[in-house]
Amino acid sequence: MASGGVEEPKKLKLYSYWRSSCSHRVRIALNLKGLDYEYIAVDLLKGEQKSPEFLKLNPLGYVPVLVDGDTYLExxxxxxxxxxxxxxxxxxxxxxxxxxxANIQPYQNLPIIGYIKEKLGPDEMLAWVQHHIKNGFAVTMQLWRSYWKPCWEVCYGDEAFLADLFLAPQIDGAVRRFNIDMNEFPILAKINESYKEHPAFQGAMPGKQPDAPPEARTEVRFFKE
Incomplete structure (x- = not known):
């Protein structure tokens, strides 16, 4: 209780994995809104997302989970x-x-790429991910040229919106984890540079999370799991 008998608001809890792009999106949103939260690490490689305790929070066994009552963040x-x-x-x-x-990130989920790696090997797994990322980025560039260009300023600069929450983690993961050459996608590369200047985006970066391993501070560019 706070002084005067007023109950203090409970701190938000974010169950997250440092390199999860979906968790990355939520971290950016919380930072943009200036919301403080408790970071609770869920190690996906150790299978902690399948523990009985976590499945009570999300029966699908996915991160992130944001605990803050029954209302939506926005x-x-x-x-x-x-x-x-x-x-x-x-x-x-x-x-x-x-x-x-719906069309890029699901193809790089750990269960999916783990299955591809098991059946076809690591080289085919990487090629699978790169194919879907490049295809999605190519469509993004096409949409920009055809429809988005007049209002593209919403995706970088002083303003940041929902599109940025999805694009920033996807571009960052494509470069750092899956060795995508962004010279093929110059507009997206330019946008990504603007994200590097935004404090809300920088604070949400995978390598800055408490469960990130030491080598993630510089991060190799090739996916190893």
Whole structure:
């Protein structure tokens, strides 16, 4: 209890894995909104996401899990909205988020690439991931040229919205984990450079998380698991 008998708000809890791109998105959102939270590490390589305790939080056994009652982050904490009011810009943000979450990132989930590696070997696994990332990035570039260019400033600079939450971790993971040459995607490379200047994005970087191994401070560029 705080002074005067007023109960202090409970601190948010984020169950996260340092290199999970989905967790990375939530960390950026929390930083943008200026929300303090307790970081609870879940080691995916050790299978901690399948423990009975964690499955009570998320029966799917995936990270992240944000514990903060039964309301949605955006509605409960309206500061720094994650979607712009302009309908065209809002639509672009939704498109970018869906493109990453449904058509790129699922193909690099640990269960998926673990299965590919087991059946076909590590070289085919890496080729699989690179194919889907490059295909998704190529579509992103096409959408930018055809539809997004007039409102692309929402994806870098002073403003940051939902599209950035999805693009930043995906681009960073593509470079650091899967050895994607971003010279093929110059617009995305330019956007990624702008993320490096934004404190909310920098604080959410995988190598800065408490469960990141020492070598992650510089991070090798090739996926080893």
């Amino acid at each position: 509605e409960k904490y309206p500061q720094h909205p994650l979607l712009p009011q302009d309908l065209q810009k809002k639509a672009m943000n939704y498109q970018a988020a869906v493109l990453v979450s």
